[in-house]
Amino acid sequence: MRILVVEDSSVAARILKHMLTHQLECSIDVAPDLASAAALLAKHDYFVAICDLNLPDAPGGESVELVLGNQTPCIVLTGSLDAQQRRRLLQMGIVDYVYKENRYSYEYVVKLIATLARNRHTKVLVADDSALSRKFVRNLLELHLFEVIEAENGARALELLDAVSGIRLLIADYNMPGIDGFELILRAREKFSREEMAIIGLSNDTDETLTARFIKNGANDFLQKPFVHEEFHCRVSNTLESLEMVRQLWEQANLDYLTSVYNRRFFFNRFSQQVPVLGQQGASFSLAVLDIDFFKDVNDKHGHDVGDFVLTEFASRLKQSLGQHFTVARFGGEEFVVALKGLDGKRALALMEGFRERLAMEPFVFGELELRLTASIGIVALGHDSEETLDSLIKQADVALYQAKTNGRNRCVLAE
Ligand SMILES: Nc1nc2c(ncn2[C@@H]2O[C@H](COP(=O)(O)OP(=O)(O)OP(=O)(O)O)[C@@H](O)[C@H]2O)c(=O)[nH]1
DSSP states (O other), X not given: OEEEEEOSOHHHHHHHHHHHHHHSSOEEEEESSHHHXXXXXXXXXXXXXXXXXXXXXXXXXXXXXXXXXXXXXEEEEESOOOHHHHHHHHHHTOSEEEEOOSHHHHHHHHHHHHHHHHHTTOEEEEEOSOHHHHHHHHHHHHHTTOEEEEESSHHHHHHHHHHSTTEEEEEEESOOSSSOHHHHHHHHHHHSOTTTOEEEEEEOOOOTTHHHHHHHTTOSEEEESSOOHHHHHHHHHHHHHHHHHHHHHHHHHHBOTTTOSEEXXXXXXXXXXXXXXXXXXXXXXXXXXXXXXXXXHHHHHHOHHHHHHHHHHHHHHHHHXXXXXXXXXXXXXXXXXXXXXXXXXXXXXXXXHHHHHHHHHSOEEETTEXXXXXXXXXXXXOOTTOOOOHHHHHHHHHHHHHHHHHTTSSOEEEOO
């Protein structure tokens, strides 16, 4: 990521350069005047430019015109701004303006650029029956580099939520024919939790109970139309920041810290209620417990770093070959578990045999080191009309695993 700082004060430019390079992965060019800014813009593509409004050879904000004319997103740095200048800059299409007041101003700039970099990969769905209103919201979102998708009514928004993966924010207008904003939010929340997608409601209705109703229906925030540029962006970025925090908390609670596959807690939450139901239904379900052979030797001979690498690589191979269809978890140490929903014992055994064989053939490479490793695997299938629980299945798979170990390791054993 390359950033242009157009700033005649060498102190301000130095502070910005220091903060940006330390906190973001980027390279910085500094232009102390308009002429050098023009030369740099002609030479490089910039992710964003930070522009001082008054330069010695451009006292009237010409640097902003130059940057925007070059299709580069522009953040304005200024000592002061009157209402007219503010309106003019926003109309010109700057990303934001920041007062050069104290170090927090510079921190704000760094945070804003980090947010812009994230926004490029963030999909936002705008559902509004008014084409004008949709365009206005789209323009504001695109200024902050979001990927925008539009829906002209609630039904279309629901279709798009199904068809397009990874939508992180839904902005829903209240007054829409057919499915209105409330119903859209209720139905969207049936599919997407608060960890997966944030929702902001919009309305030009003056009913003062709307905010509470939107939020009670599952929205994260609400904006009354007409709203100003700054309020819109603050609400959107606060909402997405909370979404990110919730996601991080969820990951800390449910993913294994070393390998990033699911942890024991997630696995039990997902399957302890499902297993008895599947048993009563007579559905096919198997469970495999995997344990790397002689893993202690890896730690003892090559150190914990290599041991950690082996665990991470093992988890990644397991996830790559099975994770798309089945749930892979690390229960602790070098023990992994896979829930094979839809597979009876015979098919589960064939699948795990395939994984075991590939594992044994492909060495683990860590720098100069090449390690040939194998795993022992215990498998159990849920019996028809059984009254099994997840705990009892794990115990049986553990017994099968023990047999695999005592029979010579590097093998799969299916529990009788
Ligand atoms: N590097 C690393 N080692 C771990 C971690 N968790 C557990 N271990 C080590 O894993 C080893 C487990 O070894 P054992 O259970 O004795 O089994 P083994 O050497 O794999 O032998 P078999 O299972 O009988 O083939 C122990 O040395 C633990 O210290 C971890 O997160 N990182």
